[in-house]
Structure formats: C-alpha cells, structure tokens
Amino acid sequence: MQASDIIASARILLTDPDKVRWDDPTLLRWLNSGQRQICAVRPDAKSVRADLVLAAGVEQTVPANGWKFLSALHNVRSDGGRGRVITLVSRDELNAIDVSWPAATGQAEQKHYTVDEDNPRMFEVWPPSVGGNKLRINYAALPVDCAALSSDVDLSDVYEGPLVDWICYRAYGPDSDDTQDATRAATHLSAFMTALGVKSQSDAATAPKRK
Known part of the structure; x- marks a missing residue:
C-alpha cells in the first residue's frame, strides 16, 4: 500500500x-x-520482535526506533537458541522477594521482568543482568x-x-x-477513533x- x-x-x-x-x-x-x-x-500496529542486548543491571531500554516496551518472551542463549522463559511480575512482588533486589549480583539469565507505565521505553529485569546477554522482547516501534x-x-x-x-x-x-x-x-475524527x-x-x- x-x-x-x-x-x-x-x-x-x-x-x-x-x-x-x-x-x-x-x-x-x-x-x-x-x-x-x-x-x-x-x-501493536507496529510491534517488533527482537533480541535485545541487555545493559548491566536491572534497567533496560528498547531500541532507538521503539517508543514503548510491550513484553519480554524468553532468554536467548549464547548460540542464539531459545533460553528460559521470563515472566511478568509486579514491583511489589519483587520487593516481597528481596527489598534489595536491584542491587543483587548480576546473572546471565533473567527470570522475571517488571514495567513502569510512567517510563514506556524502559523495563526492569530480575535478577539483574551481567550485561551483554540477550532477551527476546516485543516493543512498539515508531512508523x-x-x-x-x-x-x-x-x-x-x-x-x-x-x-x-x-x-x-x-x-x-x-x-x-x-x-x-x-x-x-x-x-472523520470520530470514524478514525471508532x-x-x-x-x-x-x-x-x-x-x-x-x-
């Protein structure tokens, strides 16, 4: 088109x-x-699935062409294969596990992620990443x-x-x-929104x- x-x-x-x-x-x-x-x-009109190279720590950001994080699917092994599934949890749940979770020792495999609607391009992972490992994610890209x-x-x-x-x-x-x-x-605006x-x-x- x-x-x-x-x-x-x-x-x-x-x-x-x-x-x-x-x-x-x-x-x-x-x-x-x-x-x-x-x-x-x-x-979802312009959703993209990609392997994201993680930064060290808990805070992660979608690629430059993205404006909103949608979901994380699974870890990506060093050989490019599918790794462990990563699940969505709330910040309260992570706090209940360990109030010091953002400062935990970095790992090469993440188990959970959490989101903050006030920061649509960012999400956080637990345990923290060592940096350089990958997650398969969905994010909303700019057209x-x-x-x-x-x-x-x-x-x-x-x-x-x-x-x-x-x-x-x-x-x-x-x-x-x-x-x-x-x-x-x-x-026309009404038709657009409808x-x-x-x-x-x-x-x-x-x-x-x-x-």
Missing part, C-alpha cells in the same frame, strides 16, 4: 481531485502524522514516514480506512471558521484462548 493510494482515496472524500485546495506535500504530512497517531492509540507519494505506508493495509479519515480530519481542521468544515472534521476501537474489540474476540 503506497502513500499515493491513501491520498487518492482521501481526495475523493475531500472532493479535491485536482489539488486545488490541498497539495500533495500537505496531505503526505498528514498521512505521516496519521501513522504516528494510530501507533499511539494501537501500539517510518513516507518521504514521497511512491513510498510504502509503514503499517498494515487494515489501517487504510483510519489513515484516510485522519487526513480528512486534518484537512478540514478542528479550528476551521467554516461550520461545515468543522462538522466534517469531527465526523475504527481503531472496533479493531481492538475484534482482536480481543479472535485472540487464541486456552481451553
């Missing part, structure tokens, strides 16, 4: 096929902001901007509709002095379930 496809669909709704009111660079800029907004609402109309959109095709609605929302502008434009903007919410419900309904 190319940026040109999304913008062409938006122009149909904007009734501006001849680019009289909005030029391509402007709509492309809004498409890129739409990608980022989708990822803000749905971090790559489309540099031109021929660029591929950095999200799944299922987000075509929300991207079109976002462009229309920005085009009509929530601060427009035109009452009709303001109404159109609100309608589509993402419906997708969340659909994902929950079709997620694998343990029986």
